Amino acid sequence: MSRKSNITFMQVINEALDQAMAKDDRVFLMGEDLAGGATVKHLAEANQDAWGGVFGVTKGLMPKYGRQRVIDTPISEMSYMGAAVGAAVTGLRPVPELMFNDFIGYCLDTILAQGSKMRYMFGGKASMPLTVRTTHGAGANAAAQHSGSYYGLLGAIPGVKVVVPTTPYDAKGLLLAAIEDNNIVVFSEDKTLYGVKGPVPEEYYTVPIGKAQIKRAGTDLTIVAIGKMVFVAQAVADQLAKEGVEAEVIDLVTVAPWDQATVLQSVQKTGRLIIIDEAQPHNNTATDIAAVVADQAFDYLDGPVKRITAPNTPVPFATNLEQLYLPSAQSVLTEAQEIITDLKPIKA
Amino acid sequence: MSRKSNITFMQVINEALDQAMAKDDRVFLMGEDLAGGATVKHLAEANQDAWGGVFGVTKGLMPKYGRQRVIDTPISEMSYMGAAVGAAVTGLRPVPELMFNDFIGYCLDTILAQGSKMRYMFGGKASMPLTVRTTHGAGANAAAQHSGSYYGLLGAIPGVKVVVPTTPYDAKGLLLAAIEDNNIVVFSEDKTLYGVKGPVPEEYYTVPIGKAQIKRAGTDLTIVAIGKMVFVAQAVADQLAKEGVEAEVIDLVTVAPWDQATVLQSVQKTGRLIIIDEAQPHNNTATDIAAVVADQAFDYLDGPVKRITAPNTPVPFATNLEQLYLPSAQSVLTEAQEIITDLKPIKA
Amino acid sequence: MKALTNETAKAAYQKMNTIRDFEEHVRKIFAAGVIPGFVHLYAGEEAIAVAACAHLNQQDYITSTHRGHGHCIAKGCDVNGMMAEIYGKTTGLCKGKGGSMHIADLDQGMLGANGMVGGGFPIAIGAALRQQYLKTDRVVICFFGDGAANEGAFHESLNMAAIWKLPVVFVNENNGFGEATPPKYASASKTFASRAAAYDMPGEKVDGKDFMAVYNAVGQAVDRARAGEGPSLIECQTYRTYGHFEGDEQTYKFDSPEEIAFAKRDDIQEFRAYALKANLFTEAEATAVEDQAMAAVQAAVQFAEDSPLPDAQALYEDVYAD
Amino acid sequence: MKALTNETAKAAYQKMNTIRDFEEHVRKIFAAGVIPGFVHLYAGEEAIAVAACAHLNQQDYITSTHRGHGHCIAKGCDVNGMMAEIYGKTTGLCKGKGGSMHIADLDQGMLGANGMVGGGFPIAIGAALRQQYLKTDRVVICFFGDGAANEGAFHESLNMAAIWKLPVVFVNENNGFGEATPPKYASASKTFASRAAAYDMPGEKVDGKDFMAVYNAVGQAVDRARAGEGPSLIECQTYRTYGHFEGDEQTYKFDSPEEIAFAKRDDIQEFRAYALKANLFTEAEATAVEDQAMAAVQAAVQFAEDSPLPDAQALYEDVYAD
Ligand SMILES: Cc1ncc(C[n+]2csc(CCOP(=O)(O)OP(=O)(O)O)c2C)c(N)n1
Ligand SMILES: Cc1ncc(C[n+]2csc(CCOP(=O)(O)OP(=O)(O)O)c2C)c(N)n1
Ligand SMILES: [Mg+2]
Numbered sequence A, B: 001m002s003r004k005s006n007i008t009f010m011q012v013i014n015e016a017l018d019q020a021m022a023k024d025d026r027v028f029l030m031g032e033d034l035a036g037g038a039t040v041k042h043l044a045e046a047n048q049d050a051w052g053g054v055f056g057v058t059k060g061l062m063p064k065y066g067r068q069r070v071i072d073t074p075i076s077e078m079s080y081m082g083a084a085v086g087a088a089v090t091g092l093r094p095v096p097e098l099m100f101n102d103f104i105g106y107c108l109d110t111i112l113a114q115g116s117k118m119r120y121m122f123g124g125k126a127s128m129p130l131t132v133r134t135t136h137g138a139g140a141n142a143a144a145q146h147s148g149s150y151y152g153l154l155g156a157i158p159g160v161k162v163v164v165p166t167t168p169y170d171a172k173g174l175l176l177a178a179i180e181d182n183n184i185v186v187f188s189e190d191k192t193l194y195g196v197k198g199p200v201p202e203e204y205y206t207v208p209i210g211k212a213q214i215k216r217a218g219t220d221l222t223i224v225a226i227g228k229m230v231f232v233a234q235a236v237a238d239q240l241a242k243e244g245v246e247a248e249v250i251d252l253v254t255v256a257p258w259d260q261a262t263v264l265q266s267v268q269k270t271g272r273l274i275i276i277d278e279a280q281p282h283n284n285t286a287t288d289i290a291a292v293v294a295d296q297a298f299d300y301l302d303g304p305v306k307r308i309t310a311p312n313t314p315v316p317f318a319t320n321l322e323q324l325y326l327p328s329a330q331s332v333l334t335e336a337q338e339i340i341t342d343l344k345p346i347k348a
Numbered sequence C, D: 001m002k003a004l005t006n007e008t009a010k011a012a013y014q015k016m017n018t019i020r021d022f023e024e025h026v027r028k029i030f031a032a033g034v035i036p037g038f039v040h041l042y043a044g045e046e047a048i049a050v051a052a053c054a055h056l057n058q059q060d061y062i063t064s065t066h067r068g069h070g071h072c073i074a075k076g077c078d079v080n081g082m083m084a085e086i087y088g089k090t091t092g093l094c095k096g097k098g099g100s101m102h103i104a105d106l107d108q109g110m111l112g113a114n115g116m117v118g119g120g121f122p123i124a125i126g127a128a129l130r131q132q133y134l135k136t137d138r139v140v141i142c143f144f145g146d147g148a149a150n151e152g153a154f155h156e157s158l159n160m161a162a163i164w165k166l167p168v169v170f171v172n173e174n175n176g177f178g179e180a181t182p183p184k185y186a187s188a189s190k191t192f193a194s195r196a197a198a199y200d201m202p203g204e205k206v207d208g209k210d211f212m213a214v215y216n217a218v219g220q221a222v223d224r225a226r227a228g229e230g231p232s233l234i235e236c237q238t239y240r241t242y243g244h245f246e247g248d249e250q251t252y253k254f255d256s257p258e259e260i261a262f263a264k265r266d267d268i269q270e271f272r273a274y275a276l277k278a279n280l281f282t283e284a285e286a287t288a289v290e291d292q293a294m295a296a297v298q299a300a301v302q303f304a305e306d307s308p309l310p311d312a313q314a315l316y317e318d319v320y321a322d
């Protein structure tokens, strides 16, 4: 690793996009205000972008690659997302940005009925090298229409892969892997993690899609978590360690297809499973994991499978309610009490 | 019950809509070609509709109630579904039809970001007396874009109720209950069941949303099924009965919020669970049920929870592939072999 | 359309001032880190919301946008409840659960700010359909931006309004930018008003900094709508004083001298000058109104500050109606 | 735009006949219960697809609709593979997994029939963007119906094509009905062509039963597109001979004498007569072409009948690419 200091999640995404574009001419970005300021004279004269996306993630890429490869679109989600599908099926490698995953209701068709199904409907003749960058997550006081976590909804669609990176290191390698992939990959960034720093090599590298990561080894209990919930899982594990319980913490990393082997192996070892997913409680990745485990690792289970998720409500605005809405170390400990309490006497 | 003979699922929906409209002036229908032939002179003169919807379900309602209450819309799903939300929040009781649930990609926003969240975002001041009729299901050779089953996807959204009737009797009572409900209810009709007949009272009646039904009592094994999969479950139960295994068959009826009490009670009795859901395998109602059972009835389980669903593929066109795509009695028996085989020696 | 009277001119002037004062306060409080989330200010565009809503009764409806504070005040929402909502307090119009982007007040006919760009189009159609269905003479105003005009729902909804002759007025707030992108880049049409022709609907472009221009154009459109003559599209050229949202550095300012001059105009001062000249109200009345507006906003801030956060239980409430 | 020659006129005439024969066969076979699913026939509209695609090379692209057989044949798809696809046989262009509504052949630049009304708009934008991105001089034709024109994507995509000057020609097939609903009810615009003005794009309405009218209008539009002069919208008035889908009783026929007369016109016979008169081909050549078309379609039916169903394993294949 040639870089001295840590860089932020946000800078890492920028770096990965930069390297992907440098490596392959067919890679281009499109979305709303990815550059900003199109046709504004003073910016054009200075070859400057105005925004670099609403979060500043793509700042600097337009000046470097030009407006033809960093395409600002009108506010027309259905058509620019669908255009990305059309460009991908004809051989380019588009990386559209859906500013908030909550906007999926404007353009789901492009993924659900078109992009994800073309290869199958066309008898295997199409490939779909399309990476949809989007953001999810509560915790930014962005209220009900800008705080959802819909990676599970998208991951339910056959043909779609969904990645939810937790660390800057993974974010870079996974984004580059996604752009190399010949399928739709939804790359879902937690907007509240953009400021998180971590060590990231400057070089181009990929992290394989579909592999979960064991963040902490343990023998008593498996905690599978997604995105920023991994930090919650780690806090829970720290807390439990003080009480002599050794939790294994797995960062799922890829939500579709998720890494059944790693999860099943861990549960076969520990016999206990907690899943933390900030999506709303029904029909999500957490239920999928619980269902697979209750089927394929049933004989190894020593207790109920616990899912800690958001409640079955929209995301509230008020700061105190939003904090309550999100799973926390405390809520995990409380809601999974049953299987944890069981463990303590065993370990004591 | 005052009616002599059985009527079809399709006629029943028509009758329910008719009675709902007769009972409450605020109830109206909107959708594509619900009547058909708008502004066609010879039809107007004869006060006739052309189609009654693409399946003929709403035939005759326009002549009876007029074009103001059976509103044909342009092919503009986002706007007519969203208009239904606007009409509902201002006090009408719209019953829009989304011809195929596969078109949800054009208008998901109206449910996901608007209709389902208004009450919450507005601090409890709004109600949303909106019933979305739609169709789902493979088996009609309608191929990848007209055969999906997305009731699970919609049921994951807080604020939304989703009903999947199996019998004509339930279809009528549930549709009337949905229209009386002050929340968004997605009423999802399996297009392959339209011709199924059953006994249905002529009178107005409701069937409660949120209640599962035990179609066959049994002590050895619980089979929970949704929609036409209930018939598959019954075939499996018949088969098993011959071998001395008594399966309890539960028709889930309401997919969101589904009836946890009935399912959990059954599993507590039988200790074994198979769920049949024709939706694609991930993050669906089947995984939700499995997850809840693996949490709340874990101590009662005598074996793994089995989910039999569609494979993780789009719906294929070729007739033979489409038949393979759908869960069948045979595929259930094969895939759930493990827990069934266990049972046979016990019962023998 | 009624001509302005001393009464209605003062009311309009008060609302414009209330909006401006409200936004200036929100801006300061946001900068101080007191208010959470995204905030989009309406400062500089007051003439549009106030002039348009001057033609509405309480029972008429409006749909709004992410930039909704001005529409709320213009339609008669309580500023205490609004400010408390923006603070996320339990006394807010939505119990603090909606926030700036979701303020709504159904009793005032305000069908919600909307976090989804273009989200108001279909809702406006539904509300207008309701009026027609129930044979009322109420109307709906659908506010939307230059950016929103490129969403598919614009097309669908204008078409539906036109074929059904719905009582809705589409009021386009063309403030020169959708986020950081100007309509001259994002839209192929020379004016948004000209798009009305595609729906065989009257379309007119007016100076959105000029209260009377908006007042007259929307007034005629509302009259047509009430008379059952169908929808209209009014484009109002304007400019927002501050960034897209609070925190935006606005590196994308206007270039041309005309644009820069336009952006400097103050719709409130212009209306004040006009009204004084037209003897609609006196200097003393104007000052009194200004003071009242400022006092109301200051009281609203105090009210919001003093209000409690919602109870934990509120998280779980209001998802389903009985 | 090239004038028709003996060669190209015969080719066009052959394609028109192939489409008609293909559809008549599908109709019979469907009625006999051999073909599963939904089938939407293009009979009566042949002039449009064939005249439009006459200006394209293999490497140009088209996007199509649920009524896609005509576009496929016009763009050069193999009729054996098409018929087998409609039968759901493994020799189909999509291995029998797509069916009538999803026939595609990327090698021929046919980006798919589409079961989603309006689904082709964004895909056409993407394909056109590709051409511009790679600096090719290839173009894209986006076929769409009168019904599809009311989808939001119409608006978004035409606007995007216009602001970026994309090489795409939007060919509207106005066949008088979207399912059972006429555009005079569903659309507020007097003609679809007139909507082009909202995007500052050339728009023209032509007689879609008249091959040469479509040929000339689309030809000019394609030339403009190839020259980097941006998109156009061509509305072709036509009428489908049969119902919306097979099984439709068509209770909603035209009323007025003009409409009825229009519906009776046969675009193929008209082109035949025109070509003979213009000495583009001889009577003998015409008959030969007719026979060839018929023979090809009959062979396609035989091919499809003789082909096997897909293997069970095919169910699971082609979901993900490596
Ligand atoms: C569906 C959707 N797309 C994008 C956004 C992000 N966004 C919020 S405001 C905005 C710009 C809207 O511009 P305009 O309609 O001109 O309104 P203005 O902010 O200028 O008042 C965008 C793109 C959104 N909230 N919703
Ligand atoms: C998004 C979507 N909405 C509705 C339908 C149902 N549908 C199929 S074809 C059709 C009519 C299309 O009319 P038009 O565009 O005029 O094409 P035509 O059938 O006349 O060729 C409709 C409504 C669909 N397939 N997809
Ligand atoms: Mg704007």
Ligand SMILES: [Mg+2]
Pocket (backbone or CB within 6 Å): D145, D146, D147, D173, D174, D175, D176, D177, D178, D179
């Ligand atoms: Mg048509």
